[in-house]
Amino acid sequence: MAISRNKKNELVAELNELLASAKMTVFAEYKGVTVQDLQVLRRSAREADVAIKVVKNRLVKVAITDIKDLKDVDVTDLKGQLLYAISSDDEVAPAQVLDKFAKDHPELVTIGAFSGIGANLSAEEVKSLAGLPSKEQLIGQVVDMLLSPMGDVVSGLNGLGGILNALEAKASN
Numbered sequence: 539m540a541i542s543r544n545k546k547n548e549l550v551a552e553l554n555e556l557l558a559s560a561k562m563t564v565f566a567e568y569k570g571v572t573v574q575d576l577q578v579l580r581r582s583a584r585e586a587d588v589a590i591k592v593v594k595n596r597l598v599k600v601a602i603t604d605i606k607d608l609k610d611v612d613v614t615d616l617k618g619q620l621l622y623a624i625s626s627d628d629e630v631a632p633a634q635v636l637d638k639f640a641k642d643h644p645e646l647v648t649i650g651a652f653s654g655i656g657a658n659l660s661a662e663e664v665k666s667l668a669g670l671p672s673k674e675q676l677i678g679q680v681v682d683m684l685l686s687p688m689g690d691v692v693s694g695l696n697g698l699g700g701i702l703n704a705l706e707a708k709a710s711n
Contacts (some may be wrong), residue, residue, distance in 0.1 A: 553601035561654040564623045564632040570645035586631045591622045607656045628673045638670035
């Protein structure tokens with residue numbers, strides 16, 4: 539069923555807004571994925587603050603032309619039945635969401651991605667990006683590393699307390 543020009547304009551405006559604020563947009567072919575499976579994907583994506591959009595590629599191409607950072611993006615890979623995973627918070631999240639889903643649903647094939655600054659990424663690059671820890675995990679690791687020396691000092695002081703207690707007990711005998 540064809541959609542009206544007004545509806546297309548609304549979709550382009552919505553896509554324009556989403557893509558303009560996106561840090562990463564990953565696109566994948568979903569041929570053979572059932573509607574129920576797509577609903578599962580949308581649910582898991584929502585939990586990761588990733589938007590899943592299934593729209594005509596032509597509308598995405600139109601929306602991209604109005605975005606300064608994305609207007610020079612290579613759009614030759616935007617063909618076939620594609621879905622778009624878009625995140626404005628985390629560069630890694632869209633790749634991770636699609637990669638996790640594709641493990642159980644091999645019909646979903648990642649085609650590529652473009653970053654918020656207009657860099658094109660191949661399917662292999664997206665796959666390696668999916669293997670990276672999320673932003674929250676990286677922040678946790680940095681905080682852990684920063685707190686580690688303090689933990690060592692506290693441990694050392696606790697050990698020193700034990701030594702002092704032993705010396706005091708020896709001196710009092």
